[in-house]
Amino acid sequence: MKMKGVDSESSKLSDIIQVVKELSIKSRSVVVATGEVDVIADGTFGGKIELTEEDVKHQKAVMIKGGHELMGRITTSGCALGSVIVGSVAANPEEPFMATVAACALYKKAGELAGAKASGPGSFEWMFLDELDKCSRSGTFAEISKL
Numbered sequence: 715m716k717m718k719g720v721d722s723e724s725s726k727l728s729d730i731i732q733v734v735k736e737l738s739i740k741s742r743s744v745v746v747a748t749g750e751v752d753v754i755a756d757g758t759f760g761g762k763i764e765l766t767e768e769d770v771k772h773q774k775a776v777m778i779k780g781g782h783e784l785m786g787r788i789t790t791s792g793c794a795l796g797s798v799i800v801g802s803v804a805a806n807p808e809e810p811f812m813a814t815v816a817a818c819a820l821y822k823k824a825g826e827l828a829g830a831k832a833s834g835p836g837s838f839e840w841m842f843l844d845e846l847d848k849c850s851r852s853g854t855f856a857e858i859s860k861l
């Protein structure tokens with residue numbers, strides 16, 4: 715897995731969706747852009763080599779809303795999400811897209827629950843870890859919408 719700490723020049727959701735879809739196809743991998751809304755696209759097409767226009771038209775892509783603005787105000791929340799994704803994909807190597815989506819949805823829900831209780835970034839950090847643990851045990855995810 716490659717992680718690149720690139721910050722988007724545009725915060726327009728439609729631009730982000732387009733870039734994530736294009737990059738996933740170019741790199742033939744699952745690509746995630748995080749932020750207020752997470753955008754995830756599957757460029758693996760189940761390992762298919764030659765893609766048709768129909769394949770591209772029906773590319774799997776989702777967005778996940780929710781979370782909490784405090785997630786963006788602590789350092790390492792993006793890096794740590796990378797680790798959660800890696801764990802999920804390692805446990806589900808046949809389904810890298812779904813494993814990535816599940817990890818991002820779990821992470822956002824944990825952030826949302828912690829953010830509702832925290833009084834600032836300091837308390838948010840430990841509350842977030844606790845909620846991440848609870849959500850992963852109970853299977854609690856943020857809502858996932860198809861794109």
Ligand SMILES: Nc1ncnc2c1ncn2[C@@H]1O[C@H](COP(=O)(O)OP(=O)(O)OP(=O)(O)O)[C@@H](O)[C@H]1O
Nearest residue numbers: 748749750780781782783785786789790791792793
């Ligand atoms: N304003 C926000 N509202 C809701 N969730 C957010 C917000 N900002 C970030 N998140 C969530 O925080 C997590 C990390 O995303 P972010 O875009 O902040 O990563 P990053 O910039 O790579 O972080 P870092 O460099 O600090 O590790 C993701 O789960 C994302 O959904």
Ligand SMILES: Cc1ncsc1CCO
Nearest residue numbers: 719789790791792793794
């Ligand atoms: C690499 C790294 N080290 C401390 S913060 C940070 C960015 C996490 O996204």
